[in-house]
Amino acid sequence: MADYRLMKGNEVIAEAAIRYGCDGYFGYPITPQSEIMETLMVRKPWEETGMVVLQAESEIAAINMVYGGAACGKKVMTSSSSPGISLKQEGISYIAGAELPCVIVNVVRGGPGLGTIQPGQSDYFQAVKGGGHGDYRLIVIAPASVQEMNDFVGLGFDLAFKYRNPVMILSDGVIGQMMEKVQLGEFKPRWTDEEIIKMNGSWATTGKTSDRERNIITSLELDSSRQEKFNHKLIEKYKTISEKEVRFEKIACDDAEYLFIAYGSSSRICQKAIEIAREKGIKVGLLRPITLFPFPTKQIQAMLKQVKGILTVEMSAGQMIEDVRLAVEGKVPVEHFGRLGGMIPSPNEAVQALEDQIIKGK
Amino acid sequence: MADINEIIKEENLVYSKSKILTDNIMSYCPGCTHGVVHKLVAEVIEEMNIQEKTIGVCPVGCSVLAYKFLNIDIQQASHGRAPAVATAVARLKPDKYVFTYQGDGDLASIGTGEIIHACNRGENIVVIFINNGIYGMTGGQMAPTSLIGMPTSTSPYGRDAKLAGNPLKITELIAQLPGTTFVTRQAAHTPAAVRKCKKAILKAFENVGNKKGTSFIEVVSTCSSGWKLSPVKSNEWMVEHMLPFYQLGDLKDE
Numbered sequence: 001m002a003d004y005r006l007m008k009g010n011e012v013i014a015e016a017a018i019r020y021g022c023d024g025y026f027g028y029p030i031t032p033q034s035e036i037m038e039t040l041m042v043r044k045p046w047e048e049t050g051m052v053v054l055q056a057e058s059e060i061a062a063i064n065m066v067y068g069g070a071a072c073g074k075k076v077m078t079s080s081s082s083p084g085i086s087l088k089q090e091g092i093s094y095i096a097g098a099e100l101p102c103v104i105v106n107v108v109r110g111g112p113g114l115g116t117i118q119p120g121q122s123d124y125f126q127a128v129k130g131g132g133h134g135d136y137r138l139i140v141i142a143p144a145s146v147q148e149m150n151d152f153v154g155l156g157f158d159l160a161f162k163y164r165n166p167v168m169i170l171s172d173g174v175i176g177q178m179m180e181k182v183q184l185g186e187f188k189p190r191w192t193d194e195e196i197i198k199m200n201g202s203w204a205t206t207g208k209t210s211d212r213e214r215n216i217i218t219s220l221e222l223d224s225s226r227q228e229k230f231n232h233k234l235i236e237k238y239k240t241i242s243e244k245e246v247r248f249e250k251i252a253c254d255d256a257e258y259l260f261i262a263y264g265s266s267s268r269i270c271q272k273a274i275e276i277a278r279e280k281g282i283k284v285g286l287l288r289p290i291t292l293f294p295f296p297t298k299q300i301q302a303m304l305k306q307v308k309g310i311l312t313v314e315m316s317a318g319q320m321i322e323d324v325r326l327a328v329e330g331k332v333p334v335e336h337f338g339r340l341g342g343m344i345p346s347p348n349e350a351v352q353a354l355e356d357q358i359i360k361g362k
Numbered sequence: 363m364a365d366i367n368e369i370i371k372e373e374n375l376v377y378s379k380s381k382i383l384t385d386n387i388m389s390y391c392p393g394c395t396h397g398v399v400h401k402l403v404a405e406v407i408e409e410m411n412i413q414e415k416t417i418g419v420c421p422v423g424c425s426v427l428a429y430k431f432l433n434i435d436i437q438q439a440s441h442g443r444a445p446a447v448a449t450a451v452a453r454l455k456p457d458k459y460v461f462t463y464q465g466d467g468d469l470a471s472i473g474t475g476e477i478i479h480a481c482n483r484g485e486n487i488v489v490i491f492i493n494n495g496i497y498g499m500t501g502g503q504m505a506p507t508s509l510i511g512m513p514t515s516t517s518p519y520g521r522d523a524k525l526a527g528n529p530l531k532i533t534e535l536i537a538q539l540p541g542t543t544f545v546t547r548q549a550a551h552t553p554a555a556v557r558k559c560k561k562a563i564l565k566a567f568e569n570v571g572n573k574k575g576t577s578f579i580e581v582v583s584t585c586s587s588g589w590k591l592s593p594v595k596s597n598e599w600m601v602e603h604m605l606p607f608y609q610l611g612d613l614k615d616e
Contacts (some may be wrong), residue, residue: 024454052453057479061446064439064476068419068447071437074454094440205435205451207414207458216429218438 003184009149010176012184013079013105013169014039016153017051021190023074024052026065030084031117032173033107037079049190059084063091063104070100071217073196073204075157079105081173082123083114085131092166093132096234097219099203101160103153104138105169107176110315110342118342119173121264124319127170128293135231137238139167139245140292142263146180148290154185163241164203170292172315174265174344247290248299252278256285258358259303260350261324262313263289270313272347277354284354292320297327309333309358313350316340333358380404382413386430393593395492395583396424398550400431402560403463403490406567407434416459417451419444421473423465424499425492442473445480448487459570461488466507467497470532477536484541484575488566491533491578494585495604502588506530509603514588529607533580537613544569544577545614549605551584551597565615574616582608 007015013036017025027037037055045051052069056062062078069076080088085106095102106127110120125131127140139159143149149171156167191199197206208214221227249267252274253259260270267288277284287303289296300310309332312321318336325334337353339345368374382404390396407416413434420428422441429436439447444462452460469477469491477489496514497503504514504521507529511520521529537545544566548559559581566577582604584596591599 024450026450052450054449054453056446057475060443061449061476061479064443064446065450067439067443068437068450069454071447072417072451072454076450076454090440091443098438205417205437206455207417208433208435209414214429214433215435216438217436218429220426220438 005182005184006179007146007182008035008177008179009143009146009171010035010107011039012146012149012182013153014043015184016150017077018043018045018049019185019187020154020157021049021075021188022051022077022157023190024054024065024069024076026054026056026062026069026076026078028056028059028062028080028084030081032109032119032176033079033081033105036105051190059087060091063088063095066102066104067091067095067098067100070095070102071098071205073200073206075191077103077105079107081107081109082111082120085123085126089132092138093134093136094219095166096132096136096138097134098217099164100166100217101157101164102166103156103160103169104166105171108170108172110340116342117173119265119315119344120342121172121266121315122317122319122340123170124292124314124316127168128295128323136234137293139163139165139241140170141167141247141290142170142292143175144264144267144288146175146178146182149175150182150184159245163237165237165241170264172264242294245291246294246296246299248296249288249290251286251288253285253287253303255283256306257308258282258284258354259307259310260284260286260313260354261289261300261310261320262286263292263320266313266315266345269345269347270350273350273354276347277351280351282351282354282359295323295327297323300324300327304328304331307332309335311350311354311358312336313345314338315344333361335361380408382407382433384431384433388431389427390424391587393584393586393596394424395494395550395581398556399490399492399559399581400428402550402556402563403461404432405560406564409564410567412459412567415457416461417455419448419451419460419462421462421464421468422499423468425463425465426499428463442468442471443476444468445473445476445485445487445489449480449483449485452485452487456486459488459567460486461490461567463490464492465498466491466493466495467505470506470530474532477532478539481536481576481578482539482541486570486573487576488570489576489578490563491580492583493580493608494583494588496585496588498585498588502585509607531608533578533613536578542576542578542614543574543616546578546612547580547582547608547610549582549600549610551600580608582610
């Protein structure tokens with residue numbers, strides 16, 4: 001029977017992790033995502049599934065715990081919010097460089113610096129373009145509902161292990177804090193040690209047995225020609241991900257003459273904005289990128305035959321708009337509307353911006 | 363002279379290289395203590411027959427390349443973070459013997475937070491701490507452990523306490539933490555010291571098997587290249603200057 005609950009987005013991340021057979025969570029308190037670890041500590045999954053939950057001494061320690069667990073072939077994760085994610089960047093780069101699977105949740109708040117504890121979407125560049133040092137990519141998925149906070153934990157682990165790549169769930173303070181109806185997943189048992197060896201034993205540090213060479217987890221290569229070869233291998237992997245893993249949603253696009261492009265909570269605001277605009281006779285639709293890397297470039301290009309202009313709505317100074325403009329290549333006007341510092345755009349403001357910056361601006 | 367085939371007969375064998383050591387040529391400088399301590403770790407793993415159960419964590423420093431020399435599953439970690447990495451490994455794989463192998467720039471400087479908290483939680487791991495009072499890999503810069511007056515490339519006129527603070531006896535700090543069960547300071551500059559050091563490493567690994575918490579072994583070491591001394595002179599300098607400050611012996615054995 002379907003298991004429906006009314007839950008906060010952050011609580012759902014914790015519940016979904018337990019139910020998806022997560023082996024370990026390592027975190028550090030920071031607003032607005034502390035309910036994730038709090039929920040885990042109340043649930044005591046170590047008694048139920050054997051899942052390890054540990055409050056680390058810092059964000060840096062937490063991401064390095066994720067490195068250690070992932071290197072053993074375990075399903076491990078961490079969560080934080082913007083300033084804490086900045087602290088994790090060195091570790092994330094090492095995880096990408098060592099090709100380890102893991103899930104990192106960022107419940108974004110406004111920045112820079114300590115910024116605000118209210119919602120933001122100003123970590124797009126950090127999540128999608130790198131964040132740490134070196135040429136690497138995260139797979140970035142952006143939930144727009146509490147239901148997707150649930151669904152993307154499992155999706156995140158699946159993608160992480162499929163590509164041996166870190167996955168970031170790029171949420172925001174709205175999705176993390178709001179309550180919605182959610183259908184929870186079935187309980188999946190954690191992998192046994194035998195299953196881990198069967199699936200990941202060729203690379204994970206599970207203990208060297210006499211039937212195989214030792215497994216080494218490292219991101220170090222002092223021979224430049226070999227490092228370059230490895231860089232090309234990563235590029236090939238990211239190309240495959242770009243070809244196969246683009247996810248997006250289109251709403252009211254069939255007859256659309258104008259287009260909102262927005263992800264996460266901004267996309268929810270745009271859904272209301274579409275209703276308001278259409279009452280005024282403005283035929284506008286929404287393209288919601290679900291994966292931010294890989295970005296739905298081709299899907300945006302396919303809309304250019306019918307739309308006269310695009311407004312990106314982000315709770316940032318305009319970050320995703322750069323990827324939209326790269327896709328559009330100047331063929332139609334692309335403008336940005338955003339609120340900053342933890343302020344949330346209203347649907348009316350979004351419609352007004354569409355009229356002022358795109359329709360009248362044309 | 364005896365025939366070589368006579369000499370290498372099984373019954374004449376008194377010593378052989380540990381099977382846990384690979385045949386890769388070590389990248390350590392002549393006289394470096396790492397080679398000796400690697401050998402001791404390898405021998406302990408072999409004698410305890412725990413190759414399948416051992417996972418090593420080696421962070422940035424000269425010994426970041428330990429995975430080339432030890433024939434066990436190894437994780438290379440970022441600078442200072444090995445105790446956090448090992449925490450997760452030990453908790454997720456409680457049947458394994460997990461150890462970190464860290465230098466003083468790593469453990470006593472950038473990784474101070476991680477080592478203190480891992481030891482305070484009493485993670486069931488072995489920590490091997492090579493203290494040569496200097497950053498070896500990057501070319502002999504001052505470490506928190508450098509002695510007062512010790513010349514390094516970033517304290518060319520000798521370490522000045524007014525400018526750079528005093529040398530940090532982190533092992534004494536670690537010994538105060540209730541999570542640690544065995545804290546000792548060893549050296550490996552004489553055959554007797556090597557034997558004592560091996561006993562300490564053996565005890566530390568046995569403690570992991572008995573789930574006793576964190577065992578911490580400092581090995582006061584030399585860095586001939588960083589100290590700009592010959593291997594023999596380095597040992598003499600260590601005895602004369604390092605050992606009076608970093609005194610050998612057990613700080614805690616519960």
